[in-house]
Amino acid sequence: xxxxxxxxxxxxxxxxxxxxxxxxxxxxxxxxxxxxxxxxxxxxxxxxxxxxxxxxxxxxxxxxxxxxxxxxxxxxxxxxxxxxxxxxxxxxxxxxxxxxxxxxxxxxxxxxxxxxxxxxxxxxxxxxxxxxxxxxxxxxxxxxxxxxxxxxxxxxxxxxxxxxxxxxxxxxxxxxxxxxxxxxxxxxxxxxxxxxxxxxxxxxxxxxxxxxxxxxxxxxxxxxxxxxxxxxxxxxxxxxxxxxxxxxxxxxxxxxxxxxxxxxxxxxxxxxxxxxxxxxxxxxxxxxxxxxxxxxxxxxxxxxxxxxxxxxxxxxxxxxxxxxxxxxxxxxxxxxxxxxxxxxxxxxxxxxxxxxxxxxxxxxxxxxxxxxxxxxxxxxxxxxxxxxxxxxxxxxxxxxxxxxxxxxxxxxxxxxxx
Numbered sequence: 001x002x003x004x005x006x007x008x009x010x011x012x013x014x015x016x017x018x019x020x021x022x023x024x025x026x027x028x029x030x031x032x033x034x035x036x037x038x039x040x041x042x043x044x045x046x047x048x049x050x051x052x053x054x055x056x057x058x059x060x061x062x063x064x065x066x067x068x069x070x071x072x073x074x075x076x077x078x079x080x081x082x083x084x085x086x087x088x089x090x091x092x093x094x095x096x097x098x099x100x101x102x103x104x105x106x107x108x109x110x111x112x113x114x115x116x117x118x119x120x121x122x123x124x125x126x127x128x129x130x131x132x133x134x135x136x137x138x139x140x141x142x143x144x145x146x147x148x149x150x151x152x153x154x155x156x157x158x159x160x161x162x163x164x165x166x167x168x169x170x171x172x173x174x175x176x177x178x179x180x181x182x183x184x185x186x187x188x189x190x191x192x193x194x195x196x197x198x199x200x201x202x203x204x205x206x207x208x209x210x211x212x213x214x215x216x217x218x219x220x221x222x223x224x225x226x227x228x229x230x231x232x233x234x235x236x237x238x239x240x241x242x243x244x245x246x247x248x249x250x251x252x253x254x255x256x257x258x259x260x261x262x263x264x265x266x267x268x269x270x271x272x273x274x275x276x277x278x279x280x281x282x283x284x285x286x287x288x289x290x291x292x293x294x295x296x297x298x299x300x301x302x303x304x305x306x307x308x309x310x311x312x313x314x315x316x317x318x319x320x321x322x323x324x325x326x327x328x329x330x331x332x333x334x335x336x337x338x339x340x341x342x343x344x345x346x347x348x349x350x351x352x353x354x355x356x357x358x359x360x361x362x363x364x365x366x367x368x369x370x371x372x373x374x375x376x377x378x379x380x381x382x383x384x385x386x387x388x389x390x391x392x393x394x395x396x397x398x399x400x401x402x403x404x405x406x407x408x409x410x411x412x413x414x415x416x417x418x
Contacts, residue, residue, distance in 0.1 A: 001041050001042065001121065001123060001129035001130050001186070001277075001278055001279070002038070002039060002040050002041045002042075002275065002276070002277050003040065003041065003042050003043070003044055003130070003188065003235070003237075003275075003276040003277075003278065004031075004034070004035055004038070004040045004042075004043050004044065004273055004274070004275055004276070005044045005046065005235075005237040005254065005256045005273065005274040005275075005276055006031070006043070006044070006045055006046070006256050006259060006273045006274075007045060007046035007047055007048065007084075007192070007237070007238070007239030007240075007255070007256045007257070007258070008046075008047065008048040008084070008239050008240070008242055008256075008257065008258035008259075008262075009024065009027075009045070009048065009049050009050075009063075009258070009259060009260075010048055010050070010051040010086065010258060010260070010262060011024055011049060011050050011051060011055065011059045011062055011063050012050055012051040012052060012055050012056055012058075012059035013051040013260070013262060014051075015262075015263070015296075015319070015349065016319075016349040016350050018319065018349060020260060020294075021058065021059075021062060022293075022294075023260050023293040023294050024062055024260070025062065026293045027259050027260065027290065027293060028062075028065075028066040028069065030290065030291060031066075031070075031259075031273070032066075032069055032070060032073060034273065034288060035070065035073055035076060036073055036074070036075075038275055038288075039075055040075070040076060040275070041075060041076065041077045041078075041121070041123060041124070041129060042076070042077055042078045042079070042080065042121045042129070042130070042132075043070060043076065043078075043079045043080070044080050044132070044188070044190060044237045045079070045080070045081040045082070045239075046082060046084075046190050046191065046192055046237050046238055046239030046240075046256065047082050047083055047084025047085070047086075047087065047136065047137055047191075047192030047239035047240065048084030048085065048086045048087060048192065048239055048240070048258075049063060049081060049083075049084065049087055049092065050063070050086060050087055050088075050091070051086055052086065052409075053086065053087065053088035053091070053406075053409045053410065054088065054091070054409065055091065067079065067099065067102070067104055068102070071102040071103065071104060075124065077103065077121060077122055077123060077124060077129070078103045078104075078105065078119070078121045078122075079102075079103065079104045079105065080105045080107070080119050080121070080132050080134050080190065081104070081105070081106050081107070082107045082108075082134050082135065082136040082137070082190050082191075082192060082239075083107065083108035083109055083136040083137055083192070084136075084137050084192040084239055084240065085137045085139075085192065085240070085406075087108060087137070088108070088409075088410065089108035089109025089110075089136065090108065090109075090410075091108065092106050092107075092108025092109075093106060093107075093108040093109060096108075105119045105132075105134065107119075107134040107135075107136050108136060109136055109139075110135075110136060110138055110139075110142060110170070114170070114173040114174045114176075114177050115174075115177040115181075117133060117134050117135055117136075117174050117177075118131055118132065118133060118134070118174070118177055118178055118181060119131070119132040119134050120132075120181070127185075128182075128183055128184075128185040129185060130185050130186050130187065130188050130234075130278060131178045131181055131182045131185055131186075131187050131188070132187075132188045132189075132190060133171070133174045133175060133178050133187065133188070133189040133190060133233065134190050135170065135171060135174055135189065135190055135191050136192060137192040137193065137240075138166070138167055138170060138193070139406065140163060140399075140403055141403060141406075141407070143162075143163050143166035143167065143170075164219075164220055164221075167193065167220050167224060168220070168221075168223075168224045171189070171191075171224045171225065171227070172224070172227045172229070172230075174189075175187065175189065175225075175227055175230050175233065176227075176229065176230050178230075178233075179230040179231065184280055185280060186233075186234040186235075186278045186279055186280050186283075187231070187233040187234060188233055188234060188235045188236075188237065188276075188278060189225055189233040189235070189236045189237070190236075190237045190238075190239075191236065191237075191238050191239070192238070192239040192240050193220055193238070193240055194219055194220065194240055194241065195219070195220055195221070195222050195238060195247050195253070196219040196220060196221050196222065196248075197222060197247050197248035198238075198241045198245065198247055198255060199241070199243055199245055200241060200243070222247050222248050222250060222253055225253060233252075234252065234278040234279075234280075234282075234283045235252050235253075235254075235276050235278050235283050235285070236252060236253040236254070237254070237256070237274070237276075238253065238254060238255045238256075239255065239256070240255070241255045241257065242257050242258040242261075242262055242266055243255065243257050243266070243269060244256055244257030244269075244270075244271065244272040244274075244287065245257070251283075251285055252283045252285065254274055254285065256272060256273055256274050257271055257272060258271065259271050259273070259290050260293070260294075261296055264296050264297075264298045264321040264350070265298075267295075267296035267297075267298075268298075270289050270290075271289065271290040271292075272287040272288060272289055272290060273287065273288050273290060274286075274287055275287070275288060294318075294319060295316060295317070295318035295319070296318065296319050296320075296321070297313065297318045297319070297320050297321070297346070298320070298321045298322075298323065299320065299321075299322050299323070300322070300323035300324075300325060300354075301323075301324075301325055301326070302324075302325060302326030302327070302328075303326050303328065303333065303336065306322060306324070306337070306340075307340060310340050310341060310344050310346075311344070313344065313346070314344070315344055315345035315346075316345055316346065317345060317346065317347070318346045318347075319346070319347050319349050320341050320346050320347065320348050320349060320350075321348075321349060321350040321351075321352070322337055322341075322348065322350070322351045322352065323352050323354055324337075324351060324352065324353055324354055325354045330351070330353040333351070334351060337351055376405055377398065377401070377402060377405070380397075380398065380401050381394065381398060384397060384398075
């Protein structure tokens with residue numbers, strides 16, 4: 001059976017207050033054409049469909065419009081979407097009974113039984129093509145409640161170990177259920193989590209919440225997909241990390257990465273989807289590069305160096321970030337940078353001050369555009385960095401803050417739906 005693996009769409013995302021809807025529209029058009037050309041039989045979307053837990057009506061229209069277009073493709077036999085840490089289980093699960101009529105299977109949150117997270121995909125001839133273990137993002141609170149006897153009154157390290165054990169146990173049970181129903185067909189696993197060996201970012205140029213803290217599950221060994229009592233899945237379709245990659249050089253365990261760069265750093269690496277041919281005995285994976293729908297450029301240096309980089313690019317409609325590393329005051333650079341970028345037909349979204357300060361001079365305040373672009377997690381991370389909190393303590397506090405933030409958002413969403 002031929003599958004297409006993608007993830008981390010983040011519909012509704014804004015980059016420094018710039019709307020990305022036009023990029024998502026072009027991506028979905030490209031994706032439909034790609035699936036038709038490659039004769040894809042099933043689409044796997046491994047979480048973070050939306051950028052926030054309470055997506056706007058515009059974001060939902062974009063998503064369901066794309067789902068309708070995909071469902072109408074000839075030869076496409078099914079779509080499986082799982083929830084990610086940015087998604088609300090309630091939002092994704094609410095229309096699940098209805099969209100299943102279009103062979104769209106939504107698993108927004110963990111089910112009451114492990115077998116309910118299985119999706120059977122059939123080929124055009126009616127044969128069972130694969131059994132998908134559609135495991136969504138497993139939330140820390142749910143796992144700790146399941147493991148309450150082991151997790152109460154223990155330290156952070158023991159608590160994290162209990163969570164990892166909960167994830168391992170969950171996957172083992174779902175894979176056991178798949179083994180009992182596979183009828184000789186291959187098993188495919190899905191997940192939205194951080195697997196040990198995954199690369200979070202290409203460089204350490206700009207530290208952010210995405211690099212400091214990847215969800216609230218910590219690192220999980222790839223061994224969770226290889227339990228000793230059942231056969232390993234033929235392919236593991238992962239989401240959560242935005243850089244496309246194999247995990248631990250295992251060709252059949254992959255992150256597809258996000259289709260759009262979520263920041264200027266992610267624009268440094270190509271974006272991909274994975275085409276997977278899987279049967280009971282073998283798996284073949286190849287990748288297809290996604291076109292760039294909006295050019296993102298980063299220039300860094302002093303005024304002279306930045307001017308040369310802008311001139312070398314020529315005129316086009318790129319969005320630009322400047323990392324200023326000269327000696328002049330940032331107030332003197334702001335107006336010049338805007339004018340130089342606009343003259344080249346580009347748009348300046350972010351100017352970050354890395355001015356070399358004379359010894360004894362007070363540190364410059366963070367740029368206002370940066371503050372406006374920060375989400376809650378990054379703002380909290382910057383606050384801790386400003387107070388010289390140790391990295392170990394930062395990770396612990398970020399985990400607790402994320403759990404509290406998710407709880408507040410879920411309650412707010414429940415209130416809106418009443």
